Amino acid sequence: MEAMTAVCATPLLQARQLTFHRGDEPVFAPLDFVLHTGELLLIEGDNGSGKTTLLRVLAGLLHVSAGTLHWRGAPWQRDAVAGDLVFLGHQLGQKLDLSPRENLAFATGLHGQRAEPSITDALMRVGLSGYEDEPVRRLSAGQKKRAALARLPLLPATLWLLDEPYANLDRHGIALVDRLLESHLTGGGAALVSSHSTVNFHGGEPQRIRLHG
Amino acid sequence: MEAMTAVCATPLLQARQLTFHRGDEPVFAPLDFVLHTGELLLIEGDNGSGKTTLLRVLAGLLHVSAGTLHWRGAPWQRDAVAGDLVFLGHQLGQKLDLSPRENLAFATGLHGQRAEPSITDALMRVGLSGYEDEPVRRLSAGQKKRAALARLPLLPATLWLLDEPYANLDRHGIALVDRLLESHLTGGGAALVSSHSTVNFHGGEPQRIRLHG
Amino acid sequence: MSTWIPLWMHKLASPPTFYRVAGAIRPWALALALLLGAIGLYGGLVLAPPDYQQGDAYRIIFIHVPSAWMSMFIYAVMGVAGFVALIWRLKLAEVVAMQSAPIGAAFTAITLASGSLWGKPMWGTWWTWDARLTSELVLLFLYLGVIGLYHAFEDRRQGARAASFLAIIGVINVPIVHFSVVWWNTLHQGSTVNVFGHSKMAWDMLWPLLVVTLATKFYYAASLCARARTDLLDLEGGKDWVRKIADAEARP
Amino acid sequence: MSSLHEFLSMGGYGAYVWPAYALFFAILIADSLAPGLRRRRILRELRARLARHAARTVRAAEPPSSPSSP
Amino acid sequence: MAERVPATVTTACAAMLRRDLLLAWRQRGDLAMPVLYAVIVTVLFPFALGPDLALLQRIAGGVVLVTVLLAMLLALDAMFASDIEDGSLEQLLLAPQPPALLLGMKILAHWLTTALPLIVIAPVLAGMLHLPTAAMPALVLALLFATPLLSLLGAVLVALTAGTRRSGMLLALMLLPLCVPVVIFAAGAVAAAQQGLPWLAPIAWLAAAFILTVVLAPLACAAALRIALDS
Amino acid sequence: MAERVPATVTTACAAMLRRDLLLAWRQRGDLAMPVLYAVIVTVLFPFALGPDLALLQRIAGGVVLVTVLLAMLLALDAMFASDIEDGSLEQLLLAPQPPALLLGMKILAHWLTTALPLIVIAPVLAGMLHLPTAAMPALVLALLFATPLLSLLGAVLVALTAGTRRSGMLLALMLLPLCVPVVIFAAGAVAAAQQGLPWLAPIAWLAAAFILTVVLAPLACAAALRIALDS
Numbered sequence A, B: 001m002e003a004m005t006a007v008c009a010t011p012l013l014q015a016r017q018l019t020f021h022r023g024d025e026p027v028f029a030p031l032d033f034v035l036h037t038g039e040l041l042l043i044e045g046d047n048g049s050g051k052t053t054l055l056r057v058l059a060g061l062l063h064v065s066a067g068t069l070h071w072r073g074a075p076w077q078r079d080a081v082a083g084d085l086v087f088l089g090h091q092l093g094q095k096l097d098l099s100p101r102e103n104l105a106f107a108t109g110l111h112g113q114r115a116e117p118s119i120t121d122a123l124m125r126v127g128l129s130g131y132e133d134e135p136v137r138r139l140s141a142g143q144k145k146r147a148a149l150a151r152l153p154l155l156p157a158t159l160w161l162l163d164e165p166y167a168n169l170d171r172h173g174i175a176l177v178d179r180l181l182e183s184h185l186t187g188g189g190a191a192l193v194s195s196h197s198t199v200n201f202h203g204g205e206p207q208r209i210r211l212h213g
Numbered sequence C: 001m002s003t004w005i006p007l008w009m010h011k012l013a014s015p016p017t018f019y020r021v022a023g024a025i026r027p028w029a030l031a032l033a034l035l036l037g038a039i040g041l042y043g044g045l046v047l048a049p050p051d052y053q054q055g056d057a058y059r060i061i062f063i064h065v066p067s068a069w070m071s072m073f074i075y076a077v078m079g080v081a082g083f084v085a086l087i088w089r090l091k092l093a094e095v096v097a098m099q100s101a102p103i104g105a106a107f108t109a110i111t112l113a114s115g116s117l118w119g120k121p122m123w124g125t126w127w128t129w130d131a132r133l134t135s136e137l138v139l140l141f142l143y144l145g146v147i148g149l150y151h152a153f154e155d156r157r158q159g160a161r162a163a164s165f166l167a168i169i170g171v172i173n174v175p176i177v178h179f180s181v182v183w184w185n186t187l188h189q190g191s192t193v194n195v196f197g198h199s200k201m202a203w204d205m206l207w208p209l210l211v212v213t214l215a216t217k218f219y220y221a222a223s224l225c226a227r228a229r230t231d232l233l234d235l236e237g238g239k240d241w242v243r244k245i246a247d248a249e250a251r252p
Numbered sequence D: 001m002s003s004l005h006e007f008l009s010m011g012g013y014g015a016y017v018w019p020a021y022a023l024f025f026a027i028l029i030a031d032s033l034a035p036g037l038r039r040r041r042i043l044r045e046l047r048a049r050l051a052r053h054a055a056r057t058v059r060a061a062e063p064p065s066s067p068s069s070p
Numbered sequence E, F: 001m002a003e004r005v006p007a008t009v010t011t012a013c014a015a016m017l018r019r020d021l022l023l024a025w026r027q028r029g030d031l032a033m034p035v036l037y038a039v040i041v042t043v044l045f046p047f048a049l050g051p052d053l054a055l056l057q058r059i060a061g062g063v064v065l066v067t068v069l070l071a072m073l074l075a076l077d078a079m080f081a082s083d084i085e086d087g088s089l090e091q092l093l094l095a096p097q098p099p100a101l102l103l104g105m106k107i108l109a110h111w112l113t114t115a116l117p118l119i120v121i122a123p124v125l126a127g128m129l130h131l132p133t134a135a136m137p138a139l140v141l142a143l144l145f146a147t148p149l150l151s152l153l154g155a156v157l158v159a160l161t162a163g164t165r166r167s168g169m170l171l172a173l174m175l176l177p178l179c180v181p182v183v184i185f186a187a188g189a190v191a192a193a194q195q196g197l198p199w200l201a202p203i204a205w206l207a208a209a210f211i212l213t214v215v216l217a218p219l220a221c222a223a224a225l226r227i228a229l230d231s
């Protein structure tokens, strides 16, 4: 596992003096970081320090105001990145009137699906067996979150951008996210995670960025 | 502090074999508990075990299906309870186009206001100085939560029903909730709190209920 | 930005410079507008003789026609500025496009109102569903749509670009307004003024009309300068030059 | 006096001509006053924003909500 | 626990009204929208029917009435939607005040912000369709009583659909049968005025219905909300 | 990372269409709503205008056209609203597919679920207002071309308002200038048919405009969306 992270020469994502301005003010101070496949980058910071904003910039939902962002060595471009990235924000992007299974089927239709877990398996992994065909509207807050998390192992993306993945989850849910992250990194993926609680990551010490609003 | 909790003879809230049914199935097993002023009751349970549902039943937003619920010795009645209870759910009940100050002014107009903290003070306590007049829409997830928490010290209510008050908050925010709870209990209030993380309550060991979905 | 744009344009397009230049232009443009307006209206209301058919009612022409021309002219300016804003993402072009919209809407409203007031004695009705009248009304809706869309966005520059897109789609309406009297046989009269060739209008009536037209052009310049300056203050709120102005005006 | 009255009556069309002119001037005056008012509001809000920003920086320097040092 | 500001019915009503007007003001672009919608619908008719003056004049009153009604209907949909979505409605029901009164304030604010501008613009719309000036007072008076009636009835229905997520059209559906008598009386008044007949009788009926509704609707509204939200 | 189901353009379009149709089916109560809305608006007219057969017959075509258009407008508003609210639109833009195509599918689904039922019911509505049977084919054909035109044009505008929170009425305002010619041609065809004149020419114009729009609108829609969402 450790070996893998060192092998790749061109980094997956590289930021140099990256900032985002709202109006005329920068939301966070210029950032520099390098992320290789197999690596995890934790984004820390107090409420309002710009974690969500940073993740949305990296997903291409907001435009970089200054600095550069490179994806696999080339300047960041929507078409190169699109299929290779999953973003999970405060809003979960689930249709409340569809069941978790139907929501996932839509996501895999759009993004493709990995060979390994089937939709049913993925839902089982996140602990939603028995709720596959319930409308998402009828799920509890934590169950909704789990339904959204089930997209992660399904979609064939290298980079995961997770905004507070632990919020609303119980103990098992937290352990679940840790497990998902670990197997993703072992399989050659990479992830940026923002969180207020601590990540129990067994595959070595992750990188950390601290934002100051 | 400990003395206070023991003094009150009639309990603030008393449940006997309380349940709530969705369709025909009970969401949680029949519950018995007694809550006096000065006491804290923690509701624990995994995702989907019925914490939110229980709190909504206690707030009077859902109807008790079986069992009894007593408020200060008399059967639960909307008019007796209404002004004396604050409920903070997954949805924060803030208008996104108003500022925190305006939202709080509305809440105090409806519920009345305690003598002690002014709206500005309450916002300072939750760490939103400088954001008093920003539309809530422009706040980060944690800042929105804090704006909602500012209602707690302002409104003259005895019972607080808090559904996952710690979600989306940073360290300071978590300590803040603990402090708010402590001063509320010391001042003769009572609270029911559902949470996945641990509460650092300095005023003695709180009661606990564990729900099994 | 491309190198073929002359240096002075680059300089002018920088907000603080434009702010200063527009501040210098505005009083002159306004003074000229007032002067020409006074001359033109004196010529039109006092000197020009009554019309042999319409009597004195025709004197509405001196505000109706200049306003009508401005309503179309400003829309065209907005379309061009919007196009530049979309292609080159030039902040100043966004400002010009978006600040033109309310002025254009004002002139469109004047055209509609004065036309109605003229129509009552001439046609016996305030309003008919004639092609020119209708297309002018549609022009007002286009203006309002652009303004509404612009303000619907949180981010002003984004709103400006979206509204520019809408403005460009709507440009087709301008020729429709102008040629509607040619394409459809309607109640509203056709072209009587021809700037280059022979006009069908008596010179006594024509010159005040042209002078007022010029006055409205200068008025537009003055109003645009004022609006653009204000808007730049809003857009550049975080910059030092704006903070200086804010502090300077805080004291008195 | 009578010539002024004649002028104002506009050959019987005064009721149409003068409202048209009144509207013309009213709308243009409103249009030319608007930027001034907006400018005052913008500068006032900007000053308030700068003051708020200062309040936030003070808070960041010594967070009142945390007794322990970060 | 001493209260500095006690929660009286008056403060609560004032707070409610102030908040809703403030929200309307914050989104003042939206304020103009029902008016624009009415203008648009009115403008479409001459296109669809051709610019035949006599025909337009004949249908002017009816078209304006139906148009204003549709514009109000559109706005009605949004009356509780955002409050349900963000949890404010629950908070409202937990307040120590009679919900009927608070909802009455909401309806009042809604009427002030949507119906009043429509009433102001209605004569202009009617003028564009060549309604004779003599019929204008009847039109405005009819609207003055008909619109609050619709607001009140609409509020009850909106409250009933509060729990469902498809209120918009459903509402239109439920409200329109209730509108039929309102439209008949209002249109009757305008038509009478247009023909030079006395037109106060239908207006008086509207006024009577309005007074009855103003008393009953907020109560029904509160009851409906309670039913709709309790699942 | 082997993919079992690769993400081709076809699967993506199919997934998009399936999801939107499924959502429409889940809320199939809503599916009937535009139709019922149109029915009720049509029913209101005789009440507002009085039961004058000749008059109703004269305005039947125009009223049905305007009504169908308004019903579509109502539904248009909701096209992206819920997708923006729950974050699905962001997810859509992150997919490795041309957004224009995906949005085209959304528009298609929207047309299938709102306009098609309206076209089916239109002759019935027209019949209620006594439109002669001879004019029915013209009405249906005109709607067959006019409604997708409106859907497509509407989609461009909806995309422009994607980043905002008050699309509903604003949309109506922006769409009006674009629907005026559509209404004129459609109404022209129906009126001609009603008078026994040849009515294919205006329909041919509508068809030409439709073909042009079907090509251009998805592109414009994608451009608009890009402008509206990139900040």
Ligand code: HEM
Pocket (backbone or CB within 6 Å): C061, C064, C065, C068, C069, C111, C112, C113, C114, C115, C116, C118, C119, C120, C122, C123, C126, C127, C132, C133, C134, C136, C137, C177, C178, C179, C188, C189, C190, C191, C192, C193, C194
């Ligand atoms: C609401 C009613 C009216 C509207 C919206 C309207 C609109 C316009 C517009 C847009 C133009 C400029 C066209 C162009 O140059 O391309 C114009 C010009 C003109 N209008 Fe009107 N008009 C209205 C009523 C009237 C009436 C009642 C009269 C006189 C009986 C009138 C006389 C003229 C004349 C003489 C011109 C100048 C035409 C030329 O030389 O090009 N208008 N009007």
Ligand SMILES: Nc1ncnc2c1ncn2[C@@H]1O[C@H](COP(=O)(O)OP(=O)(O)OP(=O)(O)O)[C@@H](O)[C@H]1O
Pocket (backbone or CB within 6 Å): A022, A027, A045, A046, A047, A048, A049, A050, A051, A052, A053, A054, A213, B137, B138, B139, B140, B141, B142, B143, B168
């Ligand atoms: N839409 C917006 N418009 C303007 N300002 C915003 C907007 N969203 C966030 N902000 C501001 O930008 C800053 C960063 O917000 P962001 O949501 O990125 O914080 P965060 O680190 O994710 O916080 P949290 O832990 O509370 O989720 C905050 O000060 C916030 O007030």
Ligand SMILES: Nc1ncnc2c1ncn2[C@@H]1O[C@H](COP(=O)(O)OP(=O)(O)OP(=O)(O)O)[C@@H](O)[C@H]1O
Pocket (backbone or CB within 6 Å): A137, A138, A139, A140, A141, A142, A143, A168, B022, B027, B045, B046, B047, B048, B049, B050, B051, B052, B053, B054, B213
């Ligand atoms: N509106 C609803 N309709 C039907 N079932 C529901 C509804 N809301 C919740 N449920 C179901 O009721 C059960 C309890 O839900 P509840 O929201 O009370 O859980 P919770 O303990 O708050 O969970 P969490 O920690 O995830 O917030 C869950 O199984 C959920 O699926």
Ligand SMILES: [Mg+2]
Pocket (backbone or CB within 6 Å): A051, A052, A053, A090, A163, B140, B141, B142
């Ligand atoms: Mg965040």
Ligand SMILES: [Mg+2]
Pocket (backbone or CB within 6 Å): A140, A141, A142, B051, B052, B053, B090, B163
């Ligand atoms: Mg819960």
